[in-house]
Amino acid sequence: MSATVSATPATVIVAIDGPSGTGKSSTSKAVAAQLGLRYLDTGAQYRAMTWWMLTHGVDVADPAEVAAAADTPRIDSGTDPEAPTISADGADASGPIRTPEVTAAVSAVSAVPEVRARITGLQRSIAASAEGGIVVEGRDIGSTVLPDADLKIFLTAAPEARAARRGGELKSAEGGRPVDLAATRRDLAERDKADSSRKTSPLRKADDAVEVDTTELTLEQVVECVVTLVEKAAQAAKAAAGKPAAKAGQV
Numbered sequence: 001m002s003a004t005v006s007a008t009p010a011t012v013i014v015a016i017d018g019p020s021g022t023g024k025s026s027t028s029k030a031v032a033a034q035l036g037l038r039y040l041d042t043g044a045q046y047r048a049m050t051w052w053m054l055t056h057g058v059d060v061a062d063p064a065e066v067a068a069a070a071d072t073p074r075i076d077s078g079t080d081p082e083a084p085t086i087s088a089d090g091a092d093a094s095g096p097i098r099t100p101e102v103t104a105a106v107s108a109v110s111a112v113p114e115v116r117a118r119i120t121g122l123q124r125s126i127a128a129s130a131e132g133g134i135v136v137e138g139r140d141i142g143s144t145v146l147p148d149a150d151l152k153i154f155l156t157a158a159p160e161a162r163a164a165r166r167g168g169e170l171k172s173a174e175g176g177r178p179v180d181l182a183a184t185r186r187d188l189a190e191r192d193k194a195d196s197s198r199k200t201s202p203l204r205k206a207d208d209a210v211e212v213d214t215t216e217l218t219l220e221q222v223v224e225c226v227v228t229l230v231e232k233a234a235q236a237a238k239a240a241a242g243k244p245a246a247k248a249g250q251v
């Protein structure tokens with residue numbers, strides 16, 4: 001009987017960043033599902049930490065209190081793109097993390113360096129153990145969390161398009177009641193400002209990220225574009241892995 005040695009599965013790590021409403025979550029989930037990759041929503045982790053703090057009496061306006069509590073809750077993420085999960089200390093957080101209270105507080109909590117260090121560590125260990133590869137979406141994945149990702153995408157969209165998309169979601173959440181689009185747009189702009197101007201690991205495009213403006217594209221078009229980019233990146237990573245190591249002085 002001949003012994004067969006199975007090759008280590010090819011892994012591909014994809015980082016998708018960008019501001020709110022540019023399509024990160026929908027695109028990342030669809031791309032991961034299509035390509036058989038895992039999926040991590042890092043915004044959900046920051047939201048779960050924020051929810052836990054709000055429900056445990058932490059004053060989220062006080063960075064010292066937030067820092068002191070940052071190591072306490074257990075945050076668990078399920079990475080199946082068809083059914084992602086998020087919990088804090090074992091409690092399902094998927095509903096409560098989408099409330100306006102959490103959305104209003106999350107930028108302040110996620111600006112605290114101790115929170116970022118804790119969550120960044122979780123993200124790296126989830127990515128390292130994702131067999132076959134993973135799509136990780138957030139604000140600082142390409143720039144800070146996974147700087148060696150095989151592919152980095154930065155999604156953008158015009159403010160009106162982003163507000164209209166978020167407004168659509170809020171309207172369904174409100175049972176079809178109309179939402180104030182101007183207020184939604186203001187909230188998005190405020191969160192962008194806070195996330196881009198914080199000192200530790202701000203929202204920014206990594207120098208080697210591919211920027212995709214989704215304003216005029218359907219979700220299906222964005223997914224198709226990203227799938228093509230992932231396939232190319234995976235091929236390039238495979239080819240690079242097969243190359244003999246360069247000797248000193250060679251390129």
Ligand SMILES: Nc1ncnc2c1ncn2[C@@H]1O[C@H](COP(=O)(O)OP(=O)(O)O)[C@@H](O)[C@H]1O
Binds near residue numbers: 166217
């Ligand atoms: N290219 C697109 N065109 C129209 N709607 C989109 C597009 N991409 C995403 N959406 C919708 O916009 C909303 C916000 O998308 P989401 O993926 O949650 O964005 P993000 O994760 O960047 O905040 C969702 O309702 C989603 O279905």
Ligand SMILES: Nc1ccn([C@@H]2O[C@H](COP(=O)(O)OP(=O)(O)O)[C@@H](O)[C@H]2O)c(=O)n1
Binds near residue numbers: 043044
């Ligand atoms: N990698 C990340 C992801 C999210 N965040 C923070 O978490 C918040 C919520 O992220 P999210 O992805 O759920 O936001 P939405 O775009 O879904 O509204 C952001 O506004 C950031 O303050 C972060 O700081 N770094």
